[in-house]
Amino acid sequence: MMGSKQRARARMEASGVPLIPGGDARTFFEASETARRVGYPVLVKATDGGGGKGMRLVQNEAELGPALERTRSEAKSAFGSDAVYIEKAIENARHVEIQVLGDQHGKLVSLFERDCSIQRRHQKVIEETPCPALSPETLAQMAEVSVRGAAAIGYFSAGTFEFLLAPDGNFYFLEMNTRLQVEHPITELVTGLDLVKEMLLIADEKPLSFEQASRRGAAIEVRLYAEDPATGFLPSPGRIGLLRPASGPGVRDDSGIYEGAQVSAKYDPLLSKLSVWGEDRGQALARMRRALGEYAIGGIRTNLAFLARVLRHSDFAAGNYDIGFISKNLAELLAQPAVDDDRRWLLSAAAAAAARIRDDAKPSVAAPSAASETQPSAWLRAQRSSLKW
Numbered sequence: 001m002m003g004s005k006q007r008a009r010a011r012m013e014a015s016g017v018p019l020i021p022g023g024d025a026r027t028f029f030e031a032s033e034t035a036r037r038v039g040y041p042v043l044v045k046a047t048d049g050g051g052g053k054g055m056r057l058v059q060n061e062a063e064l065g066p067a068l069e070r071t072r073s074e075a076k077s078a079f080g081s082d083a084v085y086i087e088k089a090i091e092n093a094r095h096v097e098i099q100v101l102g103d104q105h106g107k108l109v110s111l112f113e114r115d116c117s118i119q120r121r122h123q124k125v126i127e128e129t130p131c132p133a134l135s136p137e138t139l140a141q142m143a144e145v146s147v148r149g150a151a152a153i154g155y156f157s158a159g160t161f162e163f164l165l166a167p168d169g170n171f172y173f174l175e176m177n178t179r180l181q182v183e184h185p186i187t188e189l190v191t192g193l194d195l196v197k198e199m200l201l202i203a204d205e206k207p208l209s210f211e212q213a214s215r216r217g218a219a220i221e222v223r224l225y226a227e228d229p230a231t232g233f234l235p236s237p238g239r240i241g242l243l244r245p246a247s248g249p250g251v252r253d254d255s256g257i258y259e260g261a262q263v264s265a266k267y268d269p270l271l272s273k274l275s276v277w278g279e280d281r282g283q284a285l286a287r288m289r290r291a292l293g294e295y296a297i298g299g300i301r302t303n304l305a306f307l308a309r310v311l312r313h314s315d316f317a318a319g320n321y322d323i324g325f326i327s328k329n330l331a332e333l334l335a336q337p338a339v340d341d342d343r344r345w346l347l348s349a350a351a352a353a354a355a356r357i358r359d360d361a362k363p364s365v366a367a368p369s370a371a372s373e374t375q376p377s378a379w380l381r382a383q384r385s386s387l388k389w
Helices: 005-014 028-038 061-079 136-152 184-191 195-203 281-294 304-312 330-334 341-361 370-374 378-386
Strands: 022-024 042-050 053-058 084-088 094-102 108-120 123-129 157-165 171-177 218-225 242-244 251-255 270-278 296-298
Touching: 005 042, 005 136, 005 171, 022 028, 028 042, 028 061, 028 084, 042 061, 053 061, 061 084, 094 136, 094 195, 108 136, 108 184, 123 184, 123 304, 136 157, 136 171, 157 195, 184 195, 184 218, 184 251, 184 270, 218 281, 218 304, 270 281, 281 304, 304 330
Parallel strands: none
Antiparallel strands: 022 084, 042 053, 042 084, 094 108, 094 157, 108 123, 123 218, 157 171, 218 270, 242 296, 251 270
């Protein structure tokens, strides 16, 4: 029922969930009529879309025809259907979602919100909870609407209701994701719940063991991608030659990468979900900045430095951002930090020392002897000698 965004809109509207003004766009004339009714700017969206694909912002009627054509083509390629519809574009909005969890006995609860407004091309990059701009009253309304919407379709397991939060405080339903979200770790960090465990228990027809979860502290997640911001965020496939993940108090790194792993260009470039928890947002920000400074990946390009610049931006630090934050500040976020003359010599010396250490560590190339072919490798001998029996 929720896989099609148009069906989801109709179902949620019948349940009293507030919707973004919009309508059908089966033909150009129907799309034009819908856009004029709701008012430009509008978004052309794939009916069966997701993950930020199949979306085009249209500022006026002259852009509508080409946007329809491109969105239909992308939707057909990505989702197997070229069906699209139109929504009013809510300017300067935040993307806020509510995590819900329900069992097969009719019990549904809300597990608070996540702010997913830091996006690039409609794809989430950074998420945090609590949302810095959400009042307790609006949160309570969003939670109530989400639980009511899930109950209306008889939903159980973990699911997420996504909303746009307008500057005036009104919020509008976008879609429901009937699955576990990439950003679920930050909900786990602030609630102490294991959502995957809960989903398995629910699938086994067990009832929820709590009435309503409590929340403690703040959490932030960043998506570490194998992409090069300096080249327009092009994918950066290759072999990971060095991996030093961040660690320490309040740091969680969900990844499937390792030294020697080959990053393919055929799949999503997501390498890791790096999350932190803190007693409050200030501590969480400090921990994430430290973690990004410690995380090291060699052999491929990543967005580590880009993420660090976002976290250090004054507007992000103040919680003053919306879904257009990256596009509005892109030039500043891509700029390389200046190095003063006093530090330039130190960095040059460090680079030279690192190159010397690397060269000294390279094994000498020699023809193997008959004896060496029967002996353990130098690496294995070194490992054995370090063992404490």
